[in-house]
Amino acid sequence: MRGFKALTPIAEAQKVVLSALRHTPTVERIPTPSAVGLYAAEDVASPIDVPPFDRAAFDGYAVRSADTLGASRTNPILLRIVGKVLPGGEYPSELKPGEAVEIATGAPLPKGADAVVPYEEAAARGEYVEVYKPVPVFYYVSRRGEDVAAGEVVVKKGRRIKPWDVGVLTSVGIREVSVFKISAAIISTGNELVELEDAPPPPGKIVNSTRHVISALLRELGAESFYLGLVPDDEEAIYNAVREALAKFDIVITTGGVSVGEPDYVIKAVSRLRPEVLVHGIAARPGRPNSAAVVRGKPIVMLSGFPVASIVGFEVFVKPIILHMVGAKEEPAPVVRAVLTRRVTTPINVRSFVRVRVFRKGGVLYAEPLAVTGSGVLSTLTRGNGLLVIPENREGYDEGDEVDVILLAPVEDA
Amino acid sequence: MRGFKALTPIAEAQKVVLSALRHTPTVERIPTPSAVGLYAAEDVASPIDVPPFDRAAFDGYAVRSADTLGASRTNPILLRIVGKVLPGGEYPSELKPGEAVEIATGAPLPKGADAVVPYEEAAARGEYVEVYKPVPVFYYVSRRGEDVAAGEVVVKKGRRIKPWDVGVLTSVGIREVSVFKISAAIISTGNELVELEDAPPPPGKIVNSTRHVISALLRELGAESFYLGLVPDDEEAIYNAVREALAKFDIVITTGGVSVGEPDYVIKAVSRLRPEVLVHGIAARPGRPNSAAVVRGKPIVMLSGFPVASIVGFEVFVKPIILHMVGAKEEPAPVVRAVLTRRVTTPINVRSFVRVRVFRKGGVLYAEPLAVTGSGVLSTLTRGNGLLVIPENREGYDEGDEVDVILLAPVEDA
Numbered sequence: 001m002r003g004f005k006a007l008t009p010i011a012e013a014q015k016v017v018l019s020a021l022r023h024t025p026t027v028e029r030i031p032t033p034s035a036v037g038l039y040a041a042e043d044v045a046s047p048i049d050v051p052p053f054d055r056a057a058f059d060g061y062a063v064r065s066a067d068t069l070g071a072s073r074t075n076p077i078l079l080r081i082v083g084k085v086l087p088g089g090e091y092p093s094e095l096k097p098g099e100a101v102e103i104a105t106g107a108p109l110p111k112g113a114d115a116v117v118p119y120e121e122a123a124a125r126g127e128y129v130e131v132y133k134p135v136p137v138f139y140y141v142s143r144r145g146e147d148v149a150a151g152e153v154v155v156k157k158g159r160r161i162k163p164w165d166v167g168v169l170t171s172v173g174i175r176e177v178s179v180f181k182i183s184a185a186i187i188s189t190g191n192e193l194v195e196l197e198d199a200p201p202p203p204g205k206i207v208n209s210t211r212h213v214i215s216a217l218l219r220e221l222g223a224e225s226f227y228l229g230l231v232p233d234d235e236e237a238i239y240n241a242v243r244e245a246l247a248k249f250d251i252v253i254t255t256g257g258v259s260v261g262e263p264d265y266v267i268k269a270v271s272r273l274r275p276e277v278l279v280h281g282i283a284a285r286p287g288r289p290n291s292a293a294v295v296r297g298k299p300i301v302m303l304s305g306f307p308v309a310s311i312v313g314f315e316v317f318v319k320p321i322i323l324h325m326v327g328a329k330e331e332p333a334p335v336v337r338a339v340l341t342r343r344v345t346t347p348i349n350v351r352s353f354v355r356v357r358v359f360r361k362g363g364v365l366y367a368e369p370l371a372v373t374g375s376g377v378l379s380t381l382t383r384g385n386g387l388l389v390i391p392e393n394r395e396g397y398d399e400g401d402e403v404d405v406i407l408l409a410p411v412e413d414a
Numbered sequence: 415m416r417g418f419k420a421l422t423p424i425a426e427a428q429k430v431v432l433s434a435l436r437h438t439p440t441v442e443r444i445p446t447p448s449a450v451g452l453y454a455a456e457d458v459a460s461p462i463d464v465p466p467f468d469r470a471a472f473d474g475y476a477v478r479s480a481d482t483l484g485a486s487r488t489n490p491i492l493l494r495i496v497g498k499v500l501p502g503g504e505y506p507s508e509l510k511p512g513e514a515v516e517i518a519t520g521a522p523l524p525k526g527a528d529a530v531v532p533y534e535e536a537a538a539r540g541e542y543v544e545v546y547k548p549v550p551v552f553y554y555v556s557r558r559g560e561d562v563a564a565g566e567v568v569v570k571k572g573r574r575i576k577p578w579d580v581g582v583l584t585s586v587g588i589r590e591v592s593v594f595k596i597s598a599a600i601i602s603t604g605n606e607l608v609e610l611e612d613a614p615p616p617p618g619k620i621v622n623s624t625r626h627v628i629s630a631l632l633r634e635l636g637a638e639s640f641y642l643g644l645v646p647d648d649e650e651a652i653y654n655a656v657r658e659a660l661a662k663f664d665i666v667i668t669t670g671g672v673s674v675g676e677p678d679y680v681i682k683a684v685s686r687l688r689p690e691v692l693v694h695g696i697a698a699r700p701g702r703p704n705s706a707a708v709v710r711g712k713p714i715v716m717l718s719g720f721p722v723a724s725i726v727g728f729e730v731f732v733k734p735i736i737l738h739m740v741g742a743k744e745e746p747a748p749v750v751r752a753v754l755t756r757r758v759t760t761p762i763n764v765r766s767f768v769r770v771r772v773f774r775k776g777g778v779l780y781a782e783p784l785a786v787t788g789s790g791v792l793s794t795l796t797r798g799n800g801l802l803v804i805p806e807n808r809e810g811y812d813e814g815d816e817v818d819v820i821l822l823a824p825v826e827d828a
Contacts, residue, residue, distance in 0.1 A: 032610070036630040048614065050792055088606025090618045106606070108618055147792045154796045162823065163630030164795040167721035170623040171792055173613030192502025192520070196446070199587030200462065204504045204522055209584040216450040216577030307581035329824035334746035378464055378561045378585055381578040382568045409576065410743035 007283040009392060010316055010351050013292065017317065018324045020277040022297025025180045025250045025325055032169045035161045037222045038179040039326040044155040046172040049145030054109040058140040061100040061122055061129050062091075062113035068134045076123075076130035085110060100129050109141060116140035148172060158327035160222065180326045182223035184318075185245035186211050189266060190256035190305050191233045210255045210310045214303065217314050223251075223322055233257060239269035246273070246298055251321060256305025258289040266302050267291060275300070283350045283392065286377065287312030292321075299325075308377045312353050334407040336386075338367035344388070345396040352396075355384035358405055361414035367405050385409035421697040423806060424730055424765050427706065431731065432738045434691040436711025439594045439664045439739055446583045449575045451636045452593040453740040458569040460586040463559030468523040472554040475514040475536055475543050476505075476527035482548045490537075490544035499524060514543050523555060530554035562586060572741035574636065594740045596637035598732075599659035600625050603680060604670035604719050605647045624669045624724045628717065631728050637665075637736055647671060653683035660687070660712055665735060670719025672703040680716050681705060689714070697764045697806065700791065701726030706735075713739075722791040726767050748821040750800075752781035758802070759810040766810075769798035772819055775828035781819050799823035 008016075027041040056062065063079060071077040079100035085091045091101050091110035100117075101110050109116070115135045123130045148154060154168050155161065161179070169177060193208040194201045201207055208230065215225040226249065231241045238257070245252045257266040258281075267280055275293035282290055290313030291302040299321045303313040323330055338358050346352035355377075356367040367388060370380040386405040390396060397403055422430075441455040470476065477493060485491040493514035499505045505515050505524035514531075515524050523530070529549045537544045562568060568582050569575065575593070583591060607622040608615045615621055622644065629639040640663065645655045652671070659666045671680040672695075681694055689707035696704055704727030705716040713735045717727040737744055752772050760766035769791075770781040781802060784794040800819040804810060811817055 033626045033629065036633065052620075053617070086605075088604070088618055088620075152793075154793070159823070162795075163627050163634060164721065164725060164822075166630050167623045167627035167725075168792050168796050170610050170613075170621050170626050171721065173610070173615070173621055175610055175613060190502070191500075196584050196587070196589055199584075199589060201587070203467070204502055206466075206502075207584050207587055209581045212447045212584050213577050213581035215447065216580050219450065220577060307578065307585065311578060311581075332748035332750075332821040332824060334748040336746075378582050379566075379568070381576075382582050407746040408578075409573070410746060 007281045007288060007350075008279050009283045009349070013279045013282050014316065014320055016277050017279060017292045017294055017299065018320060020294035020297070021299060021321065021324055023250065023299070023325060025182045027178050028181045029176045029178050032174055032177050033166055035177045035179050036163055036166055038161055039222060039328050040155050040157055040159045040161060041178040041180050041326075043153045043157050044169065044174060044177055045151050045153050046148045047150060047174070048172050049150050050148040050172060051142050051144055051146070054144050055142050056103040056105055056107050056109060056116045056140065057142045058116055058118045059105050060103060060116050060118040060140065062095065062103040062110050063100045063115055063117055063131065063135070064095060064097060064113060065115040065135050065137045065139065067097060068115070068117070068131050071131045071134050073132050076132050078125070078128045078130055081124070081127055081129055114138060114141070158329070160328055160331060182251075182322055182326065183249045184218050184223050184225045184251045184253055185249040186214055186225050186227045186253050186255065187238070187241050187245060188230050188255045188305075189233055189238060190230070193230055193256070193305075195230065210303070210305055210307050213307050214253060214255060214310060214314060214318075217311070218318070221319060221322055233265055235265040235269050238265050239272050242269055242300060243273060246295060246300065250325065251298070251318065252300045253318060254300070254302045255310060258291055258302045258304060270295075270300055270302065282316060284312050284316060285347065285350050285352045287316065287353065290316060292317045306377070308381060335404050336365055336407055336411070337402050338365040338386070338405050340397050340399055340401045340403055341366050341368040342399045343396065344369045344390065346390045346394070348395050349392050351392050352390040354388040354390060355380035356386045356388050356405055357384050357412065358386040358407060359412040359414045365411065366414070367403060385412065421695045421702060422693050423697045423763070427693045427696050428730065428734055430691050431693060431706045431708055431713065432734060434708035434711070435713060435735065435738055437664065437713070437739060439596045441592050442595045443590045443592050446588055446591050447580055449591045449593050450577055450580055452575055453636060453742050454569050454571055454573045454575060455592040455594050455740075457567045457571050458583065458588060458591055459565050459567050460562045461564060461588070462586050463564050464562040464586060465556050465558055465560070468558050469556050470517040470519055470521050470523060470530045470554065471556045472530055472532045473519050474517060474530050474532040474554065476509065476517040476524050477514045477529055477531055477545065477549070478509060478511060478527060479529040479549050479551045479553065481511060482529070482531070482545050485545045485548050487546050490546050492539070492542045492544060495538070495541055495543055528552060528555070572743070574742055574745060596665075596736055596740065597663045598632050598637050598639045598665045598667055599663040600628055600639055600641045600667050600669065601652070601655050601659060602644050602669045602719075603647055603652060604644070607644055607670070607719075609644070624717070624719055624721050627721050628667060628669060628724060628728060628732075631725070631732070635733060635736055647679055649679040649682050652679050653686050656683055656714060657687060660709060660714065664739065665712070665732065666714045667732060668714070668716045669724060672705055672716045672718060684709075684714055684716065696730060698726050698730060699761065699764050699766045701730065701767065704730060706731045720791070722795060749818050750779055750821055750825070751816050752779040752800070752819050754811050754813055754815045754817055755780050755782040756813045757810065758783045758804065760804045760808070762809050763806050765806050766804040768802040768804060769794035770800045770802050770819055771798050771826065772800040772821060773826040773828045779825065780828070781817060799826065
């Protein structure tokens with residue numbers, strides 16, 4: 001077969017690229033609520049104790065625990081109710097011996113009090129409350145700092161910030177956080193391409209759809225994409241575009257111009273940048289043409305121009321590179337076990353990515369493999385809701401085999 | 415216990431609320447690339463065939479299959495190479511008997527040709543190519559429409575649009591799609607609250623963090639949130655705020671003012687709107703105060719003011735309501751089986767949501783339950799990376815039990 005002589009196994013390709021990276025994206029401080037989905041650029045410690053004061057953990061009566069010593073059902077102790085405190089309020093003076101203050105969950109414990117007797121364990125008698133058992137110090141009290149202590153790290157560097165992290169950060173009063181601002185340039189090549197605005201394309205031309213897929217995948221990953229336009233199939237033009245982009249962006253992504261049968265302008269152009277690392281083609285199906293390089297520590301990923309193959313290249317190169325640059329781990333993906341409805345044959349020594357349709361029938365999950373050859377691939381993206389990854393050491397799976405499938409959309413009912 | 419008399423089981427609460435909904439969010443047409451993460455408001459059919467023309471599925475020679483009849487290793491058939499066609503190009507005339515055109519994958523098949531002989535199955539001999547075996551009609555040809563036929567639905571109504579859907583939609587030249595524009599009002603109540611801008615809060619006050627959590631969760635769900643501000647703990651003020659919001663937004667969410675021990679202004683205010691359905695409190699832990707109502711077919715969700723409890727209320731009410739309104743299914747969540755490091759005891763007839771820390775040790779996944787009582791809950795959000803849901807019919811799990819855990823962040827190494 002013409003084209004690629006030696007296809008690099010995926011694990012090896014990733015290792016050689018990641019270990020050559022010497023670039024960290026810019027850090028910027030942004031309002032905490034805007035940080036969801038972005039990566040923390042430093043450890044964030046709480047400036048305060050949570051709770052900031054001792055407070056009631058239950059509705060009831062704030063008391064001095066010493067006052068309840070010896071209390072029992074038969075010999076209840078009577079305390080005088082001298083006030084009431086709600087969340088956001090404050091009891092204006094100090095609780096004296098023999099006194100109790102009605103208190104709601106979350107309200108600050110009055111000075112002098114050190115325990116809360118829940119309503120259930122007491123009974124109001126006009127101005128007084130009867131307590132039926134002795135309560136220990138800090139009974140039903142949330143201690144200052146027991147949840148989060150001042151100085152404690154609440155969000156670690158590299159963590160992808162979640163909605164609930166924002167809850168914690170704002171609760172402790174952190175108004176701004178430092179996050180990585182990851183910028184990705186997208187350069188498309190291919191004389192057969194027209195932009196979406198020019199759809200429908202003239203005969204022989206196709207819409208540049210891949211750039212939109214990659215842009216959306218970047219956004220989902222917390223990176224910002226900048227589309228630099230269509231560059232003609234010309235080595236010099238591609239060389240200039242990539243070189244300029246490399247100076248400005250954290251990662252440069254090209255689409256197209258790397259398939260077998262296409263003139264390899266992109267590979268030639270990138271080679272002229274004297275990369276420390278150049279992986280030309282990977283042992284993946286689909287996605288063989290996806291390539292990557294590292295130039296002075298910065299990554300260039302050369303993706304296939306075909307949407308399905310480009311997604312494989314994104315998963316193999318772009319995602320691990322971006323996570324590596326910001327020190328993050330990959331977020332977990334939903335995986336289910338399903339029964340294959342028919343045999344799938346794949347080449348050995350190649351990692352195959354087979355789109356499947358996962359459906360439930362009679363309480364059992366099945367995975368129907370969708371076309372893996374021919375051009376019948378675009379439709380597998382919308383018809384399929386799962387991805388079956390077949391490792392290099394297998395030549396496929398048999399009908400009836402139980403396989404792990406990555407779910408990309410909800411399971412269907414048969 | 416004071417407060418809620420009858421807590422509604424979660425499944426029942428959801429059923430009664432969802433079945434009373436009579437509202438559909440507005441539909442708007444937006445550029446296809448902006449539709450990722452939003453919900454399709456109608457079936458989208460392809461206006462064109464994909465491929466739009468018969469094209470080469472492999473690099474080689476476009477031929478007339480009839481010309482290859484009788485070809486063999488010993489008696490190869492010689493065809494004259496009359497040209498070359500690349501993707502985006504076009505062979506200018508019709509292929510005549512005895513002719514071949516060099517063709518690259520994706521290039522349109524020349525008129526007259528009906529098959530592609532891959533390079534591997536032929537050999538160039540100067541101006542000629544030797545073909546060693548007969549090829550059938552459409553050999554290595556991607557037929558027009560074989561991937562997607564014109565008129566075929568590529569994105570179904572209610573589908574949450576994925577990056578690869580955008581690949582398909584733009585490939586077939588669809589520039590705009592109709593999506594649901596889901597608007598959610600957030601109204602916070604609680605005299606103890608101050609906004610993040612006013613942090614650090616004065617003594618006895620706390621930052622309104624819940625509104626930021628809910629806003630972020632809404633964004634992740636593909637809905638837009640509008641924060642209407644802090645409303646005082648006053649029935650009339652809350653009534654007016656909710657009533658006005660109900661007229662303008664698809665869903666109204668209040669935070670705070672529904673906990674036991676808090677004056678129930680929110681429930682009272684919403685009751686005055688004469689809801690068809692009012693669920694006051696659910697059998698959940700945490701999250702008991704979360705409530706919901708339906709007023710003239712539109713949803714109002716009254717969430718706890720505490721971040722952790724409000725997230726439970728979001729999952730129980732807000733998410734199912736929004737998915738129901740747009741006809742969408744819930745996206746799959748990552749679930750792993752892990753071994754509990756210690757016993758968890760939970761009340762019967764209540765669904766418990768226990769935050770856990772999932773870690774890997776010696777190749778085994780473990781789940782360590784984090785504090786479930788006291789105020790030690792905020793920190794469980796950042797310390798934990800998983801959620802263990804304990805159903806109503808169980809009183810917990812024992813140490814060593816294998817449990818299903820929803821992963822919310824990457825697994826840690828012990």
